Amino acid sequence: AQKITQTQPGMFVQEKEAVTLDCTYDTSDQSYGLFWYKQPSSGEMIFLIYQGSYDEQNATEGRYSLNFQKARKSANLVISASQLGDSAMYFCAMREGNNFNKFYFGSGTKLNVKP
């Protein structure tokens, strides 16, 4: 089974609007960490936000917030007030507590912000 599933290969959003990128995960570990990364066309993966499995509050970092629903095993990224520079690939990733040396990545969502 896939550890991380991103079901939206591509999405469009109007500049200044909010957008939600979906991510579901599968793990039997009680301890795990969920991450979102942005990959522009340059190739570098840029860290956006982190949510720990024991964190009770949803993580927020500026315009990024993570909608964490533990029972549903989902960790959706919400980008508020989209900007043209947000156009990129977005990857959801997980580290498991029992195997923390590696990330499991989803297949990514290509976000296009329209002016």
Next chain:
Amino acid sequence: KAGVTQTPRYLIKTRGQQVTLSCSPISGHRSVSWYQQTPGQGLQFLFEYFSETQRNKGNFPGRFSGRQFSNSRSEMNVSTLELGDSALYLCASSRRQGMNTEAFFGQGTRLTVV
């Protein structure tokens, strides 16, 4: 503060050759991991090094190997290149190990095997 540096940025090799990719982590970071990114398979974990020791290895053939030096710089080597090895190879560094540790990625080395 300098980021993760990968060299070279682009490589073209012929089938059967071998290649070495280099990664210099952020100063003070002791963990270095490598990922292969292809359109078909996405991002796949290759291996992770911490304090010069390989701590974890992904499901790749023995043609893929790596090492880490005392200054935390890392190299990965692919021998007997195949067309399917064409990919973006990403290196990531972390200050420490742990499930809540973010990783900082380099811009990658784009390898093309012809």
